[in-house]
Amino acid sequence: MQRVAIFGYGNMGAAFAKALHRQFPDARFLVAEIDPGKAEAARQEIGAESLMLDAPLSDRSLSSLGKFQPELLLLAVKPFQFADLASGLRRHAGSSLVISLMAGIDLAALAEGLQTTRVVRFLPNLAAVVGQSVTAVTPHTELAVEDRTTAMTAAEAAGMAVQLPEDLISSLIGLSGSGIAFAFQFLHALALGGTQAGISYPQSLEIAIATVEGAAAALKTSGIHPADYVTRVCSPGGTTIRGVAALEQHGFTAAVMQAVHSAEQRSRELERE
Numbered sequence: 001m002q003r004v005a006i007f008g009y010g011n012m013g014a015a016f017a018k019a020l021h022r023q024f025p026d027a028r029f030l031v032a033e034i035d036p037g038k039a040e041a042a043r044q045e046i047g048a049e050s051l052m053l054d055a056p057l058s059d060r061s062l063s064s065l066g067k068f069q070p071e072l073l074l075l076a077v078k079p080f081q082f083a084d085l086a087s088g089l090r091r092h093a094g095s096s097l098v099i100s101l102m103a104g105i106d107l108a109a110l111a112e113g114l115q116t117t118r119v120v121r122f123l124p125n126l127a128a129v130v131g132q133s134v135t136a137v138t139p140h141t142e143l144a145v146e147d148r149t150t151a152m153t154a155a156e157a158a159g160m161a162v163q164l165p166e167d168l169i170s171s172l173i174g175l176s177g178s179g180i181a182f183a184f185q186f187l188h189a190l191a192l193g194g195t196q197a198g199i200s201y202p203q204s205l206e207i208a209i210a211t212v213e214g215a216a217a218a219l220k221t222s223g224i225h226p227a228d229y230v231t232r233v234c235s236p237g238g239t240t241i242r243g244v245a246a247l248e249q250h251g252f253t254a255a256v257m258q259a260v261h262s263a264e265q266r267s268r269e270l271e272r273e
């Protein structure tokens with residue numbers, strides 16, 4: 001990985017760029033941003049050369065992009081910002097492998113918008129920022145083997161990479177891309193519960209995080225089913241079963257399943273818009 005151009009240095013673009021920068025410290029980055037503050041952050045954080053843009057791309061910025069000759073072109077703008085970008089990028093896209101991080105823009109729309117089949121979809125989550133994303137990778141069916149290998153290498157720089165068929169990308173968004181937000185919400189709620197019980201919020205949050213890390217490590221290393229673990233924590237007539245009953249009375253399992261389903265459905269809606 002030597003030259004990477006990134007369009008959009010927001011939450012996800014920056015998280016992924018930092019992961020690539022950590023894994024490939026000699027790589028050069030060109031960052032295209034319409035927000036000068038974010039372009040400056042990219043300069044400081046990953047040593048990026050920046051390319052300020054008016055959408056659609058001006059001839060001048062396209063010529064800088066051409067001179068940079070990126071092997072990878074990472075698209076990390078919001079889905080609704082893609083159309084403007086595509087009309088400018090079209091002239092350049094075929095000479096780089098295009099990785100799209102955008103939810104809601106399918107491979108057919110990417111190939112049509114950019115007029116190339118050298119495209120692959122990534123669906124990461126925010127833990128890319130610490131190199132612990134789960135990233136779904138879906139290459140265009142016509143993508144060459146070398147490009148597929150490059151794509152997997154790029155995805156693995158940000159954590160775990162999983163090849164998924166495109167019709168499961170929306171499911172992955174519900175489970176992980178958006179699902180990480182549900183996990184943050186659970187941690188916040190657990191810490192609020194600790195605060196209500198008399199432990200300060202900062203200490204509660206620290207304890208909540210360590211508790212969830214411990215639970216995840218136990219599941220990962222033992223192969224024991226989570227429901228089995230729940231019953232091991234529940235003493236008959238004890239404290240945990242009282243809490244588990246309260247969770248279910250308030251619809252915990254159904255609420256979490258509905259959250260995954262709603263995010264998945266929204267992603268499918270976006271793909272149709």
Ligand SMILES: NC(=O)C1=CN([C@@H]2O[C@H](COP(=O)(O)OP(=O)(O)OC[C@H]3O[C@@H](n4cnc5c(N)ncnc54)[C@H](O)[C@@H]3O)[C@@H](O)[C@H]2O)C=CC1
Binds near residue numbers: 013034038081
């Ligand atoms: N935030 C997340 O956890 C995840 C986001 N995604 C996808 O990543 C993409 C970006 O999402 P966020 O980073 O959350 O959004 P964001 O709003 O934080 O970042 C988008 C960035 O693109 C810049 N931008 C807009 N138009 C531009 C243009 N024409 N040229 C260059 N830069 C331009 C904006 O200034 C902004 O900094 C979205 O398509 C989203 O679906 C995917 C998985 C997870």
Ligand SMILES: O=C(O)[C@@H]1CCC=N1
Binds near residue numbers: 103173177178
């Ligand atoms: O909320 C969103 O639309 C994006 C996609 C997955 C995570 N964030």
